[in-house]
Amino acid sequence: MKKIIFSPSTYIQGRQEIKNLEKYVKQLGKNSAYIVIDEFIYNNYKDQIINSFIENNTKYNLAIFNGECCIEEIEKHRQNLQDYNIIIGIGGGKALDFAKAISYYEDYPVIIVPTVASTDAPCSRLSAIYTQKGEFLQYITLKNSPDIVLVDVDIIMKAPVRFLIAGIGDAISTYYETNACYKSNSKTITGGNVTKHILMLSKLCRDIILQDGYNAILSLKDGIYSQALDDVIEANIYLSGVGFENGGLSVAHALHNGLTILKDSYKSLHGEKVAFATIVQLILEGRPLDEIKELILFYKKIGLPTNLEELGINNISDEEIRKVAKVSCDLKYTIRNHFLTITEEDIFLAIKSLNKLIF
Structure with missing residues (x-):
């Protein structure tokens, strides 16, 4: 190895x-x-x-x-x-x-x-x-x-707060996708396997975001520097950057790519689509409902999308969702890195079930 x-x-x-x-x-x-x-x-x-x-x-x-x-x-x-x-x-x-x-x-x-x-x-x-x-x-x-x-x-700090929030959405996927690649022993962009160091780094990225993300956003909205804001910027840029490249990508970014076939998805930023797709990945993995609930409530608190409508994708048909699922499962994307064998039907049902979740 x-x-x-x-x-x-x-x-x-x-x-x-x-x-x-x-x-x-x-x-x-x-x-x-x-x-x-x-x-x-x-x-x-x-x-x-x-x-x-x-x-x-x-x-x-x-x-x-x-x-x-x-x-x-x-x-x-x-x-x-x-x-x-x-x-x-x-x-x-x-x-x-x-x-x-x-x-x-x-x-x-x-x-x-x-x-x-x-x-x-x-x-x-x-x-x-x-x-x-x-x-x-x-x-x-x-x-x-x-x-x-x-x-x-x-x-x-001069950039619109939406960009920081989208960065949080992109960064929070790092741990879940790295964890999937670690379990499947997948190769990363580096050509090597995931190290335990990177697995822990990606977990730190998630933990910082869940702990300090809301306060960081409040600081930015008020134009006030804070340690929380500084830490979240580090998580968004460095921890997530080194994490994804050395930890690998999986369902969340594959589904992001699938969502881009919908014109309505252009209204949302990269990190906003990845945030939504991360919850779908958690559903596919059968993670405890309390863990999924924690993430959804965090999203609601800071303004990340928790369903297709909040991504700006309205009145979508089942046929369109299936097309998204089909593109997401293309093996040229990162769906192949997951430790589970995930089908188009799995993604279709996970998206449908997420859209029905209410907390």
């Missing part, structure tokens, strides 16, 4: 860390940075980002990300890299994947600066590539994990 763990070389989380960006470039032995940045972050944080570069006479270039992580855009930016020796990605998921993809093709080190805590993607060594129209094309498996993941808590 082979066990492999992927993780960023360095993870840094703190307040106003964006001001130290140039220092971290120098720590990696580089002296000129090509910075890919979301337009919103450019408009609001440009001065904080470039001041340290200007003060230390370090060469930099700010390139605004156009919104799509596609091959054509990657190639365009690669033509501008001759005078730079490190890539920095600042923004949401696609901007970060874009920076990681450029670093992959150019074999450059990369610093990742997430500006929302809505997914666990910043720490991963994957980039999702789309067409120019925004249709998913492929995943690129990078040669290495990011050299540095830099999380500025103050920037995260």
Whole structure:
């Protein structure tokens, strides 16, 4: 049995860390940075980002990300890299994947600066590539994990609270999917098996969220920093990121992929769909009703969806649910990693039963 763990070389989380960006470039032995940045972050944080570069006479270039992580855009930016020796990605998921993809093709080190805590993607060594129209094309498996993941808590706090809640929905699946992969002895994205260390890390991720998630959301709504908020940001980005990549994905993310065939599902964020799908996974596993109830009541308290209607999927027919179940069971997705053999009918019945649960 082979066990492999992927993780960023360095993870840094703190307040106003964006001001130290140039220092971290120098720590990696580089002296000129090509910075890919979301337009919103450019408009609001440009001065904080470039001041340290200007003060230390370090060469930099700010390139605004156009919104799509596609091959054509990657190639365009690669033509501008001759005078730079490190890539920095600042923004949401696609901007970060874009920076990681450029670093992959150019074999450059990369610093990742997430500006929302809505997914666990910043720490991963994957980039999702789309067409120019925004249709998913492929995943690129990078040669290495990011050299540095830099999380500025103050920037995260400026994002809408819905993003933090969606991040909680994505992160809470980590333990349940890792547990399923551990029981089935499945291979993870790393090519190895789940370690006990990762199983415990993913459990810690869930425990932090259940304990501090509500208080973290209250803090964010009030614009007040708190230890609970800091811990939940760490859980959403780092614990879940390292957890999913080394622990594996299972039913929750397979069902998420199935739900994306419904146009109404576009109203919901990735983590919101994963949150719903996690409860379905618990039902499929026959977990105690008290455990399922605990999760549903937590969702209701913080604003995560507990049924299809709350996902924005209304008046869905049984035929449509069966189509979702069929796509979810496609073995190219992660349903294969579960320790149970789960059929389309199993998923159909679990979704139907969840929609009838009332607590």
